[in-house]
Amino acid sequence: MNGYAKVIAELDAEWRGAFERAPRHTFLPDTLWIPDDGEPSGYRRVERSREPDVWWDAANADDSVVTQLDDGASGGPGVPTSSGSMPSLVATMLRELAVEDGHTVLDVGTGTGWTSALLAARLGGEQVTTIEIDPVVAAGAARRLEAARLDPRRAVGDGLGGWRPGAPYDRIHSTAAVRTVPKAWIEQTAPGGVVVTPWGTPYANAGLLRLVAEGAGRDAHGRFVENAAFMWMRAQRPHGVTAPGSGRAKAGASPMDPDLAEENVHAAFAIGLRVPGVRPAHRWDRADPGGTYRIELSDGDGSWASARYRRWEAGDAVTQVGPRRLWGEICEAREWWVEQGRPELTRFGLTVQPDGRQCVWLDGPEHVVGDVTG
Structure with a gap:
Protein backbone atom coordinates (compact mmCIF):
# COMPACT_ATOMS: atom_id res chain seq x y z
CA MET A 1 0.00 0.00 0.00
CA ALA A 176 0.17 29.11 1.60
CA ALA A 177 1.83 30.38 4.77
CA VAL A 178 1.34 33.87 6.17
CA ARG A 179 3.27 35.91 8.73
CA THR A 180 0.27 38.15 9.39
CA VAL A 181 -3.31 36.94 9.03
CA PRO A 182 -4.99 39.25 6.49
CA LYS A 183 -7.66 41.43 8.05
CA ALA A 184 -9.78 40.72 4.96
CA TRP A 185 -9.95 37.04 5.86
CA ILE A 186 -11.45 37.80 9.26
CA GLU A 187 -13.85 40.36 7.81
CA GLN A 188 -15.02 37.88 5.15
CA THR A 189 -15.63 35.03 7.62
CA ALA A 190 -19.15 34.64 8.99
CA PRO A 191 -19.55 34.95 12.79
CA GLY A 192 -18.45 31.68 14.35
CA GLY A 193 -16.62 30.71 11.16
CA VAL A 194 -13.18 29.16 11.00
CA VAL A 195 -9.92 30.15 9.28
CA VAL A 196 -7.24 27.47 8.84
CA THR A 197 -3.87 28.60 7.52
CA PRO A 198 -0.17 27.77 7.74
CA TRP A 199 1.58 30.50 9.73
CA GLY A 200 5.15 31.29 10.56
CA THR A 201 7.87 33.80 11.27
CA PRO A 202 10.96 34.54 9.16
CA TYR A 203 12.85 32.38 11.66
CA ALA A 204 10.47 29.40 11.67
CA ASN A 205 7.78 28.63 9.10
CA ALA A 206 6.17 26.04 11.28
CA GLY A 207 2.62 26.45 12.58
CA LEU A 208 -0.83 25.43 11.40
CA LEU A 209 -3.24 28.00 12.83
CA ARG A 210 -6.95 27.49 13.46
CA LEU A 211 -8.80 30.76 14.14
CA VAL A 212 -12.43 31.33 15.05
CA ALA A 213 -13.94 34.65 13.90
CA GLU A 214 -16.46 36.01 16.39
CA GLY A 215 -17.97 38.68 14.13
CA ALA A 216 -17.60 42.39 13.38
CA GLY A 217 -15.92 44.42 16.12
CA ARG A 218 -14.75 41.36 18.06
CA ASP A 219 -11.40 39.60 18.38
CA ALA A 220 -10.66 36.39 16.50
CA HIS A 221 -8.81 33.80 18.59
CA GLY A 222 -7.16 30.53 17.73
CA ARG A 223 -4.42 28.03 18.46
CA PHE A 224 -1.60 26.45 16.54
CA VAL A 225 -2.74 22.87 16.13
CA GLU A 226 0.08 21.21 14.19
CA ASN A 227 3.61 21.56 12.88
CA ALA A 228 3.28 22.53 9.21
CA ALA A 229 5.60 24.26 6.75
CA PHE A 230 4.10 25.62 3.52
CA MET A 231 5.36 27.95 0.82
CA TRP A 232 4.80 31.61 1.65
CA MET A 233 2.13 33.85 0.23
CA ARG A 234 4.06 35.90 -2.32
CA ALA A 235 3.47 39.28 -0.69
CA GLN A 236 4.55 37.94 2.72
CA ARG A 237 7.73 36.10 1.76
CA PRO A 238 10.49 36.90 4.26
CA HIS A 239 13.56 38.80 3.13
CA GLY A 240 16.74 36.96 2.25
CA VAL A 241 19.76 36.84 4.55
CA THR A 242 21.73 39.82 3.33
CA ALA A 243 25.44 40.52 3.64
CA PRO A 244 26.60 42.39 6.76
CA GLY A 245 26.18 46.12 6.74
CA SER A 246 28.91 48.72 6.91
CA GLY A 247 28.76 49.16 10.67
CA ARG A 248 31.44 48.15 13.10
CA ALA A 249 31.61 44.39 13.65
CA LYS A 250 31.76 42.98 17.14
CA ALA A 251 33.33 39.54 17.66
CA GLY A 252 33.06 37.22 20.62
CA ALA A 253 32.31 33.79 21.93
CA SER A 254 28.83 32.27 21.85
CA PRO A 255 27.05 31.87 25.19
CA MET A 256 25.43 28.65 23.93
CA ASP A 257 25.94 25.83 21.44
CA PRO A 258 24.48 27.15 18.14
CA ASP A 259 22.81 23.77 17.57
CA LEU A 260 20.38 24.73 20.34
CA ALA A 261 19.04 27.63 18.24
CA GLU A 262 17.26 25.07 16.09
CA GLU A 263 17.14 22.17 18.54
CA ASN A 264 13.65 21.20 17.41
CA VAL A 265 10.63 22.78 15.78
CA HIS A 266 9.19 23.89 19.12
CA ALA A 267 12.34 25.77 20.12
CA ALA A 268 12.62 27.37 16.68
CA PHE A 269 8.94 28.39 16.72
CA ALA A 270 9.26 30.05 20.13
CA ILE A 271 12.53 31.78 19.21
CA GLY A 272 10.95 33.15 16.06
CA LEU A 273 8.20 34.78 18.14
CA ARG A 274 10.78 36.57 20.30
CA VAL A 275 13.13 37.79 17.54
CA PRO A 276 10.89 39.72 15.12
CA GLY A 277 11.99 39.89 11.50
CA VAL A 278 15.10 37.74 11.89
CA ARG A 279 15.83 35.27 9.07
CA PRO A 280 18.40 32.44 9.39
CA ALA A 281 20.55 30.78 6.75
CA HIS A 282 23.38 28.27 6.82
CA ARG A 283 26.74 28.79 5.14
CA TRP A 284 29.82 26.69 4.71
CA ASP A 285 32.93 26.33 2.63
CA ARG A 286 32.60 23.07 0.72
CA ALA A 287 36.34 22.60 0.98
CA ASP A 288 36.13 22.66 4.79
CA PRO A 289 32.49 22.23 5.84
CA GLY A 290 33.24 21.09 9.36
CA GLY A 291 35.44 24.05 10.14
CA THR A 292 33.37 26.79 8.54
CA TYR A 293 29.76 25.65 8.89
CA ARG A 294 27.81 28.47 10.55
CA ILE A 295 24.41 30.01 11.00
CA GLU A 296 23.90 33.55 9.66
CA LEU A 297 21.10 35.90 10.67
CA SER A 298 19.71 39.08 9.16
CA ASP A 299 16.80 41.34 10.01
CA GLY A 300 16.75 42.93 6.54
CA ASP A 301 17.30 46.33 8.13
CA GLY A 302 21.06 46.51 8.64
CA SER A 303 21.63 44.04 11.47
CA TRP A 304 23.53 40.82 10.78
CA ALA A 305 25.17 38.07 12.79
CA SER A 306 27.10 34.86 12.27
CA ALA A 307 27.80 32.03 14.73
CA ARG A 308 30.16 29.15 14.03
CA TYR A 309 29.01 25.65 14.98
CA ARG A 310 32.45 24.27 15.79
CA ARG A 311 34.63 25.90 18.44
CA TRP A 312 31.73 28.15 19.38
CA GLU A 313 33.35 28.99 22.73
CA ALA A 314 36.26 30.71 20.97
CA GLY A 315 36.53 34.49 20.94
CA ASP A 316 36.01 34.71 17.18
CA ALA A 317 33.04 32.31 16.89
CA VAL A 318 30.38 35.04 16.72
CA THR A 319 30.33 38.19 14.63
CA GLN A 320 27.57 40.80 14.96
CA VAL A 321 26.97 43.98 12.98
CA GLY A 322 24.29 46.66 13.20
CA PRO A 323 22.01 48.20 15.82
CA ARG A 324 20.65 44.83 16.93
CA ARG A 325 22.82 42.07 18.38
CA LEU A 326 20.94 39.29 16.66
CA TRP A 327 22.84 36.32 18.05
CA GLY A 328 22.38 37.69 21.54
CA GLU A 329 18.64 37.99 20.90
CA ILE A 330 18.51 34.37 19.69
CA CYS A 331 20.28 33.13 22.83
CA GLU A 332 17.97 35.16 25.09
CA ALA A 333 14.89 33.90 23.24
CA ARG A 334 15.93 30.28 23.67
CA GLU A 335 16.60 30.88 27.37
CA TRP A 336 13.06 32.30 27.67
CA TRP A 337 11.67 29.16 25.99
CA VAL A 338 13.53 26.95 28.46
CA GLU A 339 12.29 29.03 31.41
CA GLN A 340 8.69 28.55 30.18
CA GLY A 341 9.12 24.78 30.39
CA ARG A 342 10.05 24.17 26.73
CA PRO A 343 6.45 24.53 25.48
CA GLU A 344 5.45 22.79 22.27
CA LEU A 345 4.06 24.99 19.53
CA THR A 346 0.53 23.73 20.20
CA ARG A 347 0.57 25.65 23.50
CA PHE A 348 0.72 28.92 21.56
CA GLY A 349 -2.18 30.80 20.06
CA LEU A 350 -2.94 34.02 18.21
CA THR A 351 -5.44 36.85 18.55
CA VAL A 352 -6.46 39.14 15.68
CA GLN A 353 -8.06 42.38 16.87
CA PRO A 354 -10.71 44.24 14.84
CA ASP A 355 -8.15 46.89 13.79
CA GLY A 356 -5.85 44.19 12.42
CA ARG A 357 -3.37 44.15 15.30
CA GLN A 358 -2.16 40.66 16.09
CA CYS A 359 -0.42 39.07 19.06
CA VAL A 360 0.77 35.59 19.93
CA TRP A 361 0.17 34.18 23.39
CA LEU A 362 1.19 31.16 25.45
CA ASP A 363 -1.57 28.97 26.94
CA GLY A 364 -4.14 31.78 26.91
CA PRO A 365 -4.77 35.28 25.48
CA GLU A 366 -3.87 36.83 28.82
CA HIS A 367 -0.24 35.65 28.47
CA VAL A 368 0.99 37.66 25.50
CA VAL A 369 4.34 36.67 24.01
CA GLY A 370 4.65 39.40 21.42
CA ASP A 371 3.06 41.57 18.75
CA VAL A 372 3.31 39.96 15.30
CA THR A 373 1.28 42.47 13.31
CA GLY A 374 4.18 43.09 10.92
Whole structure:
Protein backbone atom coordinates (compact mmCIF):
# COMPACT_ATOMS: atom_id res chain seq x y z
CA MET A 1 0.00 0.00 0.00
CA ASN A 2 1.49 3.36 -1.02
CA GLY A 3 1.52 6.47 1.17
CA TYR A 4 -1.55 8.03 -0.43
CA ALA A 5 -3.58 4.83 -0.01
CA LYS A 6 -2.63 4.67 3.67
CA VAL A 7 -3.88 8.22 4.19
CA ILE A 8 -7.22 7.39 2.56
CA ALA A 9 -7.60 4.27 4.70
CA GLU A 10 -7.48 6.39 7.87
CA LEU A 11 -10.08 8.97 6.77
CA ASP A 12 -13.68 9.08 7.91
CA ALA A 13 -16.29 8.05 5.36
CA GLU A 14 -17.18 11.55 4.15
CA TRP A 15 -13.62 12.64 3.40
CA ARG A 16 -12.61 9.20 2.12
CA GLY A 17 -15.14 9.58 -0.65
CA ALA A 18 -13.73 12.98 -1.60
CA PHE A 19 -10.13 11.71 -1.64
CA GLU A 20 -11.18 8.75 -3.80
CA ARG A 21 -13.12 10.94 -6.22
CA ALA A 22 -10.30 13.49 -6.48
CA PRO A 23 -6.98 11.59 -6.13
CA ARG A 24 -3.92 13.82 -5.92
CA HIS A 25 -2.19 12.41 -9.01
CA THR A 26 -5.10 13.65 -11.16
CA PHE A 27 -4.14 17.23 -10.28
CA LEU A 28 -0.37 17.02 -10.66
CA PRO A 29 1.23 18.39 -13.86
CA ASP A 30 3.32 16.14 -16.08
CA THR A 31 6.48 17.93 -14.93
CA LEU A 32 7.54 17.62 -11.30
CA TRP A 33 10.69 18.71 -9.46
CA ILE A 34 12.34 16.05 -7.31
CA PRO A 35 14.95 16.87 -4.62
CA ASP A 36 18.44 16.08 -5.89
CA ASP A 37 21.58 17.27 -4.08
CA GLY A 38 23.57 16.73 -7.26
CA GLU A 39 21.76 19.57 -9.05
CA PRO A 40 22.81 23.23 -8.57
CA SER A 41 19.23 24.16 -7.70
CA GLY A 42 18.74 21.16 -5.43
CA TYR A 43 15.94 19.83 -7.68
CA ARG A 44 15.79 17.62 -10.74
CA ARG A 45 13.13 17.96 -13.42
CA VAL A 46 11.08 14.80 -13.91
CA GLU A 47 8.83 14.35 -16.93
CA ARG A 48 5.99 11.87 -16.62
CA SER A 49 6.49 10.68 -20.23
CA ARG A 50 10.21 10.00 -19.73
CA GLU A 51 10.35 8.69 -16.16
CA PRO A 52 6.88 7.36 -15.37
CA ASP A 53 8.00 5.24 -12.43
CA VAL A 54 9.72 8.18 -10.72
CA TRP A 55 6.73 10.42 -11.43
CA TRP A 56 4.25 7.92 -10.01
CA ASP A 57 6.38 7.24 -6.92
CA ALA A 58 6.34 10.97 -6.16
CA ALA A 59 2.63 11.31 -6.94
CA ASN A 60 1.63 8.42 -4.66
CA ALA A 61 3.92 9.29 -1.74
CA ASP A 62 2.67 10.87 1.45
CA ASP A 63 4.93 13.84 0.86
CA SER A 64 4.73 17.22 -0.82
CA VAL A 65 5.87 17.42 -4.43
CA VAL A 66 7.22 20.57 -6.08
CA THR A 67 5.35 21.64 -9.22
CA GLN A 68 6.99 25.03 -9.88
CA LEU A 69 10.33 26.73 -9.25
CA ASP A 70 11.06 30.46 -9.14
CA ASP A 71 7.47 31.53 -9.91
CA GLY A 72 7.82 29.82 -13.28
CA ALA A 73 10.80 31.92 -14.44
CA SER A 74 13.68 30.16 -16.17
CA GLY A 75 17.27 30.40 -14.98
CA GLY A 76 16.37 31.15 -11.37
CA PRO A 77 18.05 29.85 -8.22
CA GLY A 78 15.63 26.93 -7.88
CA VAL A 79 13.30 28.13 -5.10
CA PRO A 80 10.08 26.06 -4.87
CA THR A 81 7.07 28.33 -5.40
CA SER A 82 4.17 25.92 -5.96
CA SER A 83 3.53 22.32 -4.97
CA GLY A 84 1.15 19.48 -4.42
CA SER A 85 0.69 19.33 -0.65
CA MET A 86 1.40 16.32 1.56
CA PRO A 87 -1.78 14.19 1.64
CA SER A 88 -1.73 13.49 5.39
CA LEU A 89 -1.26 17.18 6.15
CA VAL A 90 -4.09 18.12 3.78
CA ALA A 91 -6.27 15.63 5.64
CA THR A 92 -5.31 17.27 8.94
CA MET A 93 -6.12 20.73 7.62
CA LEU A 94 -9.50 19.64 6.31
CA ARG A 95 -10.29 17.96 9.62
CA GLU A 96 -9.45 21.20 11.46
CA LEU A 97 -11.61 23.11 8.97
CA ALA A 98 -14.59 21.05 10.21
CA VAL A 99 -16.86 21.73 7.25
CA GLU A 100 -20.51 20.75 7.32
CA ASP A 101 -23.04 20.30 4.54
CA GLY A 102 -24.16 23.69 3.26
CA HIS A 103 -21.02 25.51 4.31
CA THR A 104 -19.34 27.95 1.93
CA VAL A 105 -15.53 27.85 1.72
CA LEU A 106 -12.89 30.17 0.32
CA ASP A 107 -9.80 28.19 -0.71
CA VAL A 108 -6.81 30.55 -0.92
CA GLY A 109 -4.02 29.36 -3.21
CA THR A 110 -5.54 27.07 -5.83
CA GLY A 111 -2.15 25.66 -6.84
CA THR A 112 -2.67 22.33 -8.58
CA GLY A 113 -6.41 22.51 -7.83
CA TRP A 114 -6.35 19.48 -5.58
CA THR A 115 -7.61 20.95 -2.29
CA SER A 116 -10.37 22.89 -4.01
CA ALA A 117 -11.32 19.66 -5.78
CA LEU A 118 -11.52 17.82 -2.45
CA LEU A 119 -13.72 20.57 -1.00
CA ALA A 120 -15.92 20.56 -4.10
CA ALA A 121 -16.23 16.78 -3.96
CA ARG A 122 -17.28 17.02 -0.31
CA LEU A 123 -19.57 20.09 -0.42
CA GLY A 124 -20.44 20.68 -4.08
CA GLY A 125 -18.67 23.06 -6.44
CA GLU A 126 -21.18 25.88 -5.89
CA GLN A 127 -20.15 26.04 -2.21
CA VAL A 128 -16.43 26.47 -2.89
CA THR A 129 -14.51 29.48 -4.21
CA THR A 130 -10.81 29.13 -4.98
CA ILE A 131 -8.39 31.95 -5.76
CA GLU A 132 -4.87 31.81 -7.25
CA ILE A 133 -2.43 34.68 -7.83
CA ASP A 134 -0.46 33.04 -10.66
CA PRO A 135 -2.51 33.04 -13.90
CA VAL A 136 -0.47 30.19 -15.43
CA VAL A 137 -0.90 28.01 -12.36
CA ALA A 138 -4.60 28.94 -12.23
CA ALA A 139 -5.10 27.95 -15.87
CA GLY A 140 -3.51 24.54 -15.30
CA ALA A 141 -5.70 23.93 -12.26
CA ALA A 142 -8.79 24.95 -14.23
CA ARG A 143 -8.04 22.36 -16.93
CA ARG A 144 -7.59 19.60 -14.36
CA LEU A 145 -10.70 20.57 -12.42
CA GLU A 146 -12.80 20.58 -15.58
CA ALA A 147 -11.39 17.20 -16.63
CA ALA A 148 -12.33 15.79 -13.22
CA ARG A 149 -15.84 17.30 -13.54
CA LEU A 150 -15.38 19.22 -10.33
CA ASP A 151 -16.30 22.85 -10.67
CA PRO A 152 -15.58 25.18 -7.76
CA ARG A 153 -15.95 28.87 -8.45
CA ARG A 154 -12.55 30.14 -9.62
CA ALA A 155 -10.84 33.52 -9.39
CA VAL A 156 -7.40 34.83 -10.31
CA GLY A 157 -6.02 37.39 -7.88
CA ASP A 158 -4.12 37.94 -4.65
CA GLY A 159 -5.74 35.76 -2.03
CA LEU A 160 -4.47 38.00 0.76
CA GLY A 161 -7.48 40.18 -0.02
CA GLY A 162 -9.83 37.21 0.11
CA TRP A 163 -12.61 37.27 -2.48
CA ARG A 164 -15.30 39.71 -1.45
CA PRO A 165 -17.89 38.79 -4.14
CA GLY A 166 -18.48 35.44 -2.43
CA ALA A 167 -18.32 36.62 1.19
CA PRO A 168 -19.18 35.90 3.88
CA TYR A 169 -17.70 32.40 4.08
CA ASP A 170 -18.27 29.80 6.74
CA ARG A 171 -14.70 28.63 6.31
CA ILE A 172 -11.48 30.06 4.85
CA HIS A 173 -8.71 27.62 4.00
CA SER A 174 -5.23 28.66 2.86
CA THR A 175 -2.57 26.46 1.26
CA ALA A 176 0.17 29.11 1.60
CA ALA A 177 1.83 30.38 4.77
CA VAL A 178 1.34 33.87 6.17
CA ARG A 179 3.27 35.91 8.73
CA THR A 180 0.27 38.15 9.39
CA VAL A 181 -3.31 36.94 9.03
CA PRO A 182 -4.99 39.25 6.49
CA LYS A 183 -7.66 41.43 8.05
CA ALA A 184 -9.78 40.72 4.96
CA TRP A 185 -9.95 37.04 5.86
CA ILE A 186 -11.45 37.80 9.26
CA GLU A 187 -13.85 40.36 7.81
CA GLN A 188 -15.02 37.88 5.15
CA THR A 189 -15.63 35.03 7.62
CA ALA A 190 -19.15 34.64 8.99
CA PRO A 191 -19.55 34.95 12.79
CA GLY A 192 -18.45 31.68 14.35
CA GLY A 193 -16.62 30.71 11.16
CA VAL A 194 -13.18 29.16 11.00
CA VAL A 195 -9.92 30.15 9.28
CA VAL A 196 -7.24 27.47 8.84
CA THR A 197 -3.87 28.60 7.52
CA PRO A 198 -0.17 27.77 7.74
CA TRP A 199 1.58 30.50 9.73
CA GLY A 200 5.15 31.29 10.56
CA THR A 201 7.87 33.80 11.27
CA PRO A 202 10.96 34.54 9.16
CA TYR A 203 12.85 32.38 11.66
CA ALA A 204 10.47 29.40 11.67
CA ASN A 205 7.78 28.63 9.10
CA ALA A 206 6.17 26.04 11.28
CA GLY A 207 2.62 26.45 12.58
CA LEU A 208 -0.83 25.43 11.40
CA LEU A 209 -3.24 28.00 12.83
CA ARG A 210 -6.95 27.49 13.46
CA LEU A 211 -8.80 30.76 14.14
CA VAL A 212 -12.43 31.33 15.05
CA ALA A 213 -13.94 34.65 13.90
CA GLU A 214 -16.46 36.01 16.39
CA GLY A 215 -17.97 38.68 14.13
CA ALA A 216 -17.60 42.39 13.38
CA GLY A 217 -15.92 44.42 16.12
CA ARG A 218 -14.75 41.36 18.06
CA ASP A 219 -11.40 39.60 18.38
CA ALA A 220 -10.66 36.39 16.50
CA HIS A 221 -8.81 33.80 18.59
CA GLY A 222 -7.16 30.53 17.73
CA ARG A 223 -4.42 28.03 18.46
CA PHE A 224 -1.60 26.45 16.54
CA VAL A 225 -2.74 22.87 16.13
CA GLU A 226 0.08 21.21 14.19
CA ASN A 227 3.61 21.56 12.88
CA ALA A 228 3.28 22.53 9.21
CA ALA A 229 5.60 24.26 6.75
CA PHE A 230 4.10 25.62 3.52
CA MET A 231 5.36 27.95 0.82
CA TRP A 232 4.80 31.61 1.65
CA MET A 233 2.13 33.85 0.23
CA ARG A 234 4.06 35.90 -2.32
CA ALA A 235 3.47 39.28 -0.69
CA GLN A 236 4.55 37.94 2.72
CA ARG A 237 7.73 36.10 1.76
CA PRO A 238 10.49 36.90 4.26
CA HIS A 239 13.56 38.80 3.13
CA GLY A 240 16.74 36.96 2.25
CA VAL A 241 19.76 36.84 4.55
CA THR A 242 21.73 39.82 3.33
CA ALA A 243 25.44 40.52 3.64
CA PRO A 244 26.60 42.39 6.76
CA GLY A 245 26.18 46.12 6.74
CA SER A 246 28.91 48.72 6.91
CA GLY A 247 28.76 49.16 10.67
CA ARG A 248 31.44 48.15 13.10
CA ALA A 249 31.61 44.39 13.65
CA LYS A 250 31.76 42.98 17.14
CA ALA A 251 33.33 39.54 17.66
CA GLY A 252 33.06 37.22 20.62
CA ALA A 253 32.31 33.79 21.93
CA SER A 254 28.83 32.27 21.85
CA PRO A 255 27.05 31.87 25.19
CA MET A 256 25.43 28.65 23.93
CA ASP A 257 25.94 25.83 21.44
CA PRO A 258 24.48 27.15 18.14
CA ASP A 259 22.81 23.77 17.57
CA LEU A 260 20.38 24.73 20.34
CA ALA A 261 19.04 27.63 18.24
CA GLU A 262 17.26 25.07 16.09
CA GLU A 263 17.14 22.17 18.54
CA ASN A 264 13.65 21.20 17.41
CA VAL A 265 10.63 22.78 15.78
CA HIS A 266 9.19 23.89 19.12
CA ALA A 267 12.34 25.77 20.12
CA ALA A 268 12.62 27.37 16.68
CA PHE A 269 8.94 28.39 16.72
CA ALA A 270 9.26 30.05 20.13
CA ILE A 271 12.53 31.78 19.21
CA GLY A 272 10.95 33.15 16.06
CA LEU A 273 8.20 34.78 18.14
CA ARG A 274 10.78 36.57 20.30
CA VAL A 275 13.13 37.79 17.54
CA PRO A 276 10.89 39.72 15.12
CA GLY A 277 11.99 39.89 11.50
CA VAL A 278 15.10 37.74 11.89
CA ARG A 279 15.83 35.27 9.07
CA PRO A 280 18.40 32.44 9.39
CA ALA A 281 20.55 30.78 6.75
CA HIS A 282 23.38 28.27 6.82
CA ARG A 283 26.74 28.79 5.14
CA TRP A 284 29.82 26.69 4.71
CA ASP A 285 32.93 26.33 2.63
CA ARG A 286 32.60 23.07 0.72
CA ALA A 287 36.34 22.60 0.98
CA ASP A 288 36.13 22.66 4.79
CA PRO A 289 32.49 22.23 5.84
CA GLY A 290 33.24 21.09 9.36
CA GLY A 291 35.44 24.05 10.14
CA THR A 292 33.37 26.79 8.54
CA TYR A 293 29.76 25.65 8.89
CA ARG A 294 27.81 28.47 10.55
CA ILE A 295 24.41 30.01 11.00
CA GLU A 296 23.90 33.55 9.66
CA LEU A 297 21.10 35.90 10.67
CA SER A 298 19.71 39.08 9.16
CA ASP A 299 16.80 41.34 10.01
CA GLY A 300 16.75 42.93 6.54
CA ASP A 301 17.30 46.33 8.13
CA GLY A 302 21.06 46.51 8.64
CA SER A 303 21.63 44.04 11.47
CA TRP A 304 23.53 40.82 10.78
CA ALA A 305 25.17 38.07 12.79
CA SER A 306 27.10 34.86 12.27
CA ALA A 307 27.80 32.03 14.73
CA ARG A 308 30.16 29.15 14.03
CA TYR A 309 29.01 25.65 14.98
CA ARG A 310 32.45 24.27 15.79
CA ARG A 311 34.63 25.90 18.44
CA TRP A 312 31.73 28.15 19.38
CA GLU A 313 33.35 28.99 22.73
CA ALA A 314 36.26 30.71 20.97
CA GLY A 315 36.53 34.49 20.94
CA ASP A 316 36.01 34.71 17.18
CA ALA A 317 33.04 32.31 16.89
CA VAL A 318 30.38 35.04 16.72
CA THR A 319 30.33 38.19 14.63
CA GLN A 320 27.57 40.80 14.96
CA VAL A 321 26.97 43.98 12.98
CA GLY A 322 24.29 46.66 13.20
CA PRO A 323 22.01 48.20 15.82
CA ARG A 324 20.65 44.83 16.93
CA ARG A 325 22.82 42.07 18.38
CA LEU A 326 20.94 39.29 16.66
CA TRP A 327 22.84 36.32 18.05
CA GLY A 328 22.38 37.69 21.54
CA GLU A 329 18.64 37.99 20.90
CA ILE A 330 18.51 34.37 19.69
CA CYS A 331 20.28 33.13 22.83
CA GLU A 332 17.97 35.16 25.09
CA ALA A 333 14.89 33.90 23.24
CA ARG A 334 15.93 30.28 23.67
CA GLU A 335 16.60 30.88 27.37
CA TRP A 336 13.06 32.30 27.67
CA TRP A 337 11.67 29.16 25.99
CA VAL A 338 13.53 26.95 28.46
CA GLU A 339 12.29 29.03 31.41
CA GLN A 340 8.69 28.55 30.18
CA GLY A 341 9.12 24.78 30.39
CA ARG A 342 10.05 24.17 26.73
CA PRO A 343 6.45 24.53 25.48
CA GLU A 344 5.45 22.79 22.27
CA LEU A 345 4.06 24.99 19.53
CA THR A 346 0.53 23.73 20.20
CA ARG A 347 0.57 25.65 23.50
CA PHE A 348 0.72 28.92 21.56
CA GLY A 349 -2.18 30.80 20.06
CA LEU A 350 -2.94 34.02 18.21
CA THR A 351 -5.44 36.85 18.55
CA VAL A 352 -6.46 39.14 15.68
CA GLN A 353 -8.06 42.38 16.87
CA PRO A 354 -10.71 44.24 14.84
CA ASP A 355 -8.15 46.89 13.79
CA GLY A 356 -5.85 44.19 12.42
CA ARG A 357 -3.37 44.15 15.30
CA GLN A 358 -2.16 40.66 16.09
CA CYS A 359 -0.42 39.07 19.06
CA VAL A 360 0.77 35.59 19.93
CA TRP A 361 0.17 34.18 23.39
CA LEU A 362 1.19 31.16 25.45
CA ASP A 363 -1.57 28.97 26.94
CA GLY A 364 -4.14 31.78 26.91
CA PRO A 365 -4.77 35.28 25.48
CA GLU A 366 -3.87 36.83 28.82
CA HIS A 367 -0.24 35.65 28.47
CA VAL A 368 0.99 37.66 25.50
CA VAL A 369 4.34 36.67 24.01
CA GLY A 370 4.65 39.40 21.42
CA ASP A 371 3.06 41.57 18.75
CA VAL A 372 3.31 39.96 15.30
CA THR A 373 1.28 42.47 13.31
CA GLY A 374 4.18 43.09 10.92
